[in-house]
Amino acid sequence: MKTFSRSALTLLISLSVGLAAAQINAAPLTDRVDRPSHLTANAAQFPLIDIQSINDRQVMVGESGHILLGTADGKIKQVDVPVDLLLTAVHFVDPQNGWVVGHDGVVLHSTDGGQHWIKQIDGRDISKTMQVWAESALADAEKASEAAPDDEDLEIALDNAYFALDDVEAGSEAGPSRPLLDVWFRDVNEGWAVGAYGMFIHTTDGGSTWNYVAALPNPDRMHLNTVLGLTDRTLLVGGEGGRMYRSQDNGQSWTASRNPSQASIYKILELKDGSLLALGFGGELLNSQDQGASWTELQSQTRVSLYNGTQLADGSVLLAGQRGTLLYSRDGKHFNVWKSKSSASWLGVAESSPQMLMLIGSKGLQRLSLSELKEQLQ
Template identity: 50%
Template sequence: MTLKPAFTLLLCLGSLPVAQAATLPDRLERPSQITTLADQALLTDMQSVGDHQVMVGAAGHILLRDSRGQLQQAKVPVDLLLTALHFVDDKLGWAVGHDGVILHTRDGGLTWNKQLDGRSINPLLLKVAQEQADHLQQAADAAPDDEKLATDLDNALFALDDAQAATTSGPSRPLLGVWFSNAQHGWAVGAYGIFLSTGDGGESWQVVNNLDNPDRLHLNAVIGLRDGALIIAGEGGRLYRSVDNGAHWDQTQQPTDASLYTLTQLRNGDVLAAGFGGTLLTSSDSGVSWLPVDLPLKVSLYGIKQLDDGGVILAGQGGVLLHSTNGKTFLPWRAPSKAALLNVSQTRAGQLLLIGAAGLQVLPSSPFKEPAL
């Protein structure tokens, strides 16, 4: 399976050396190191939480930026690349990352504890894969001429082999997206089709195996919409939708084969999905159908942000930003650094915060009056 470019980017950037880290054992057990340079290293995701911003990134770095622009590094129990975060209120949040790690905070991001990692996920995957293979083997034995059952059994046996191999190789599957509907119910998605859910705030997690993804394509992002629907975006343009809190999932219309990396819902209810090679899709019916949006540049896009004034920003490769006043027509702009941008946020004072391969960049409000490309 070919790794998606954004996933490859995170793998490469996340493996850049951090001082003395290579000499320490087991990155799932050692705490992230406190450093004044954390805001200059790779940062992957960001969310406004109360009156401050929380950012995650390389080497277990989690940063809090307050309304005065002061940065504080959180206490984090792991030293590995974190890829995504989600808060349900000003206190409760979750972050996910490499080696299947899931972290939880109860104090707005100041301190974090580990809820799960790949060493616990692997046996969960193996158990589900074994049960599915056994079930389909019995069904196929009872109906040997059923071609669909035979295909499903082949896929299940392949998944079982993969789960057995993962158990041998260790906690190597990255999680790439996380979203919670409330303090109890949440979902996490990741590389090679990994999909987890919790109903108790992350105290326990279960493998979700009702997604039509036999090739175990990467699942890159998951969000919930205001009407209660859940959307997953992934490799190869795959989009999945659930309207019953994740009990069942349907693969939606797929207008592109380009991998999709990020999702958001605008205040008018429209849903945007963005990804490889300047792909941008929009849905006005809660993700049931999607239409492509033409963009002036064909750069991969990793972040979407709707501003206080209703404008929309897309962040992507080469420091490129695409800005729209209506969510439909975009003009290009470039950040001061040409490093890849992975997400955007806005402070209450109107400043734009850009994060990515070069760390944190702060722009004044309304920098888009004239295109910078």
């Protein structure tokens, strides 16, 4: 059985180590969450972590606060961003409204298709939100324990509440930490973001304010790597150690999904036919036909980690992975492996036109002809 030990977060952190060290001498000693990203002519060669197609253009996010916009004619534009840290995920709900999350608990928002961005919150704000939650949970636990002082379960719950508050206070001392790894919005008002060490937050006002989600059964605070809402309004979360969670009441309560593997899940995709793919560590590839209630393993034909993917206009599926690996499928169930000459890890893929793909990863942006890929798979 495949196992995993936090390499998803390690990969994202390692991408920024070299550049962060170089910037120590080049930039003022201002926290990276408070200083703007630098514009550079070669931004497309820096590590890029996530990509989303919006009509005929793409939005890419990555290292050093870089946000790039790609157009149908192949041009790439870097835009001003108010933070200088690793950005990990992007989600637009329509051509104008989008959110980006990243390290130090940062959440960015755009209302003009990614041309301009504002910072909504960072890890300091999340710490304050968690402090309010922890204090409220402790007060409730104390009240319940006082009403039934001989109840051992309530005594354990009280001890856990004290521990949770101590843990929040200790985490707050580190400053704006609390990395976020994925974000998904249902509409312009309601969205969720997940991250390292069990971080899970929810907003109902477009990101102006966020609340900590404590309902997820994740007592060990495993990393949460991906969040997705389905067309039937089911919510799914996947993460470290194969943890998979499902909610059918808009996140009020959660149940653990049946998963045959302990391999960590990095991304969940919903295909046009309603089926789901979950991909992750060591070539892990799962399929669900019941909105994530249960999962079965598919043969991925590879042991390299799979990080992201997309369904192309013709219905075929393309998954991006480690060491230059792409997985291609015509039916979303049977996959062929394609490997580039580059050793770069592909972290995302998008279709920029019917015959052109945009691949992003540890070595930035590269383009690949879809016809070339198909020819080499024959």
